[in-house]
Amino acid sequence: MKRLFITLFAALSLHASDVVIEKAELKSFGKQIHVNAKIVQLSNQRQQIVSRLGGHLERYFVEPGKKVKDGDKIAEVKSLELSRMSADYIALGKKLEAAKARLASTESLYEKGLASKQDLNREQIAFASIEADRNALASQLASLGVTPSSLKKPTDTLIIRAHSDGLVSRLLVPLHTNLSAETPIVSLVRSSGYYAIAYIGVAEALNMPKKVEGELHIDGKSFRCRYLYLLPKVDEETQRAQMLFWIESDSRPLLLNAFAEMEINMPPFKKHVAVKRTALTMFEGEWVVFVPSEGGHEEYAEHDEHGGHDEHDEHDEHDEHGEHGGHDENSGHDEHAEHTEKKPYEVRVVEPVGRFGGYIAVKGVEPGEEYVADGVYFVKSLILKSELGGHGH
């Protein structure tokens, strides 16, 4: 590491309060980037509610955006088919009763030897066949939401219900439309199904660690996001790689296809010696920090302890100095020597290797080493001034 040692022989008398010394720390560095993200839903998170029978769409019980629970009424359809089915069911009930009666009389005749075994078997088969048809129809009706046991007369009213919790996304069919069977009429969105595609630079994407966290900012609200995976294709329009995040949304609704800002935080993955951002400055074409050189620091610590009083002390010292030696030829040198003992700083060339928050990871400073964390301008000014505007004799 290239080191530049330019020692500053000057006092930071009253501006000592502006110069803050801190120790360089080892810090774990991550990365934070801000990119665009689009709110999307994956196809398996979307449901469509279909009318399983053809018919006339009479009414909706919901409107878009309405939250529904499993079993909630969605729509009412007047279905001829349901009407026929329910009529069939009622008819089958009656047929079943007749078959049952016929079977009972054939059994008694058989016991009396008046009917053959064949006759008995035929009646038994007929009864079982009607019963089976009725049961099948009952089950079909039950699946359509119609309770067969309560069915006294035929009905054509088919109530379509939600089959899961969710949010009505769209009403797919206008009212009073004749529907054929299996027509989707309402689109339902499962509330836990929001995702975000973050568009990031290709190079960044390729170097993305697995463990990243995202935070989606939209209109002043923030949503935590969990990184799932990198989509295999770049977005053709933007030429950006796409990172898929699952939005750990609470119950707040989000708008699909909306663009928002995604803050991607790559967690600390590497430890570096870090200094505050305010410590860095450009000096003779290189990034540098200022560090107190040997001997100078103790003096500084002492001043810190004195707090605000050091201003006065320093001032008095100057005054005294001026009184007894201000005009002789050596006075300038005396002053020099006095300041040399006080606070020398040296310029340390550093190489910034990473940034995170208010810190910069640098090479060139040892952990625990003291550096000027704030007030760098004053230190730099003094160094440059001593280099440029020298005093003569």
Next chain:
Amino acid sequence: MEKFFKLLIRYKLLVLALFVAVAGFGYKAYKEIPVDAFPDITPKQVVIYTESPGNSAQDIEKLITYPIESAMAGLPGVKMILSNSIFGLSYVSIFFEERYDTYFLRQLVTERLNSVDIPQGWGKPVMGPNTTGLGQVFWYRIKDNSGKQSLTRLRELQEYVVAPMLKSVDGVEEVIGWGGFDKQYEVLIDPKRLQAVDVTYDEIIEALQKANRSAGGQYLEMNREQYLIRGSGFYRTLEDIKNTVVRAKEAKAVTIGDIADVRAGRAPRFGAVSIDGEEAMFGMVLQRSGTNAAKVVERIKEKIPLVNAALPAGVEIETVYDRTEITHKAVNTMTSALLSGALLVAVILFLFLFELRSAFIVILSLPLSLLIAFLLMKEYGISANLMSLSGLAIAIGMIVDGTIVVVENAFRLLHDKPEASKIDIIAEATAGVAKPVIFALLIIAAIFIPLLSLGGLAGKLYTPMAIDIVFVMLGSLAVAMLLVPVLSYLLLKPAKHGVSPLMRGIKALYLPALKFTLHHAKTITLLAALLFGATAWLLSQQGREFMPELNEESIMYRVIGIPGTALTQNIETAKEMERYILKEYGTEVSSVLSMIGRSEKGETAQANYMEVLLTLKPGIEDLPALAKRMTQDLQERFEYVQFVPTQPIAMRIEELLEGVKAELAVKIFGDDQKVMDSIASQIQKVLGTVEGLERTEVETQLGQAQVTIRPDFLALSRYGIGADEVMRVIRHGIGEEPVTEKIEGIRRFGIVPKIDGAKNDIESLGAVMLRSASGKMVRLDEVCDVKVVQGPSFIKREDLSRYMVISMDVEGRDIASFVKEAQLKIDKEVDIPKGYYTRWAGDFKNMQEATKKLMVIVPITIVIVILLLYTAFNSIKKSLLILLGVPMGLIGGIIALVMSGEYLSVSAIVGFIAIFAIAILNGIVLVSFIDELRERFPDVELETLLKDAASLRLRPVLMTAFTTLFGILPLLYVTGVGSEIQYPLAVVVTGGIISSTLLTLLVLPALYLLFYKKEHK
């Protein structure tokens, strides 16, 4: 000759009327002549500045400064071209030969400017105001007492109310605002949102430009009436900007409001002004060159109530600096010197003449000659300033010389010939001395005339003085030859010559001394020659300087922070410093003003530079001590900046000296700034070893941190983004250059499509998103190389060659010897590569130039004087004899200069020239009288004749000497603004008169004896 004087006496009433008229017109002229602190010393120059916002010094040098320089280089009369390319500004100053007219030169420059090829969007070169270097005659502050107005609003008031009103004042060339904030409207764009709405940055610019239009649709006629048709599309409200449609897709329009926040903001600025710890809005009025500063300020002051009336309630103009104050101080200094000189002369005359009537005539010639000089000054457009008035003060004692001689002779003859007709006696008396008087006065004028050819700054400074001396001597000649015979006729009476007790005493001492010198003529002459040799050697050892420092009775500092210091930091420093000064020096300082960075028009200061002016309370006893103490204190308290003490006018003068703000500087010429920087460091080191160096300062041109954004063309092509689009984003989005304007009445405010958060830090700059027309998105640092480097903060050039300056102050030693020693050391110890060279500049150069000119002027003057003397006496021998009196005068001048510890400055040299004149005058008076006696009494022994002549001429010789001495004496003791400029001159003249008079009275008769002893026998 006698006839002429008789005629004059006969038509006495006409003569009297003529002089009454002259006096009247003279007084009118005295009241009307322009008054200024200093003569206009500005060289003939035209300044061209080009504002090129946001561009670096290197680019500006290449693309703006160089083309302008090379175009101007071919203009006729160009003496020198200086330029300074700084961040956002190109400044080219062309110096012309003095003989050209300013307006003609400006015309030439304008024509040439048309041919300068500067890339589009890089700024438009404009000529700087036609003002002088000392043209800042009035400084003011727009003060808000109500506390309701923001700095932005005050700036608006400056630009649209105050400046136009003050500009309309006759003689005002320009009004410059400094401080506050320029309002702009910001369209704050988050480039990431562009993806959402599918628009590009360019489309936003285009939309803003296209929407903000108006057009005229002529008119229509209806019902015999005319209705004008007007397309009024200019933005009126912020909502209008927000509603600007950027892209319309079917019915879905994307507006500015959809993608950006629109708000009123502040434009980036390059300077600020702080007064007493608070930022303020400040303005400067520049006078047009050739106008009268005092008059301009007077008119401005008359206008101010009107301007105040136009300002909102609670806002008013407060005067910060007014040139007339120093002008009046300087003029008062000189006027009081002049008046006390005149008074002393009057007293002396009375003491010598001991007769009221003759004293009255002589004293009357004083104001009359001065009034004639004022009349001529007005006629020739010379202002009453420090230099021209000092010319009058110097001449005050000499004015009466002619009159004294005439009156003295008339008085003597009236006494000697009581029976003769008065008219004949007066005519005879006047004619008798007319020749020597005319020649003496002509010789005095002749001695000062060559000063007029002194070029450069010295010429500009001392020409008005020389001219005024000539004018007043001409005036005095007219009075002596025209009015005095008439007045003598009317007032003088044949009376017993009153012998003044003073004269009696002097004679008692003088005669034995004269006797002794005549007896030891050779020894005395030899001693005098030796004495002259010794003093001449002393003079050659004396330190030199160009001009004594003008004391402006003010404290001012140039405060310099390290290159690259942010404006906000420097504003903080200024505020802190102001509060500190007011706290610690509250009893002496009433207000502190800091002008930080640069104002709006063509100033070359950077954000790290400020000028701090202290307004002092009256009654400070020891200003230099206070200034010294304060400088030391501030240097210790704010040691991270440099304090360079200066004064308002002195600073502007320094700036005029080839743009070097120091009394002495080394210029390093070459191409590579890094090499020049290294040479500068070496030279600085060497200079540190030279005795007398008080302070050096390398003008660091390097050290400005720059974030360079270099497009990667291949990377850009991948995204279908052009480099021009990137540059547009940098220029408008980051650099905040407006793309259109919101017009509010007559006021115009830029509309800036600004990228939100782009300038938070270096990282956020790289993170700015770019979007191509096809929708591709990319970060700026993905397609450009974003690097932080250190570059030049400014580039200075002289005659198309780059240079760097090391300025220095020399204390306790004269500059000339310092330069000599320093140059030797530089030659020996500094390694200067080929293609690089150094040159001294600053005050010293002017001294050098002036000395060079004087080396030519002085011999020419001597030749002219000899010719005049020859014409008068018709004898080379006599001319030389009189001329030999000159070294006698110089002896005293040199001794006085050495004793006073003053350096040999141009001012002192002018003093020596004055002595030259006095010595000649004394010589003429004595020699011509000796000749007269020799003619009348050819048989009398020469030694006796010489004794009688010297004894008889003692009174006029002493009178002329004493009047000159006492006339100039106030310049020695007067204090106040400007007094120090003439001090060396007064010192030299005082010493010179004493020695010249003594030696004229003692050595000249001895010399005469040596020259004519044989001949007489």
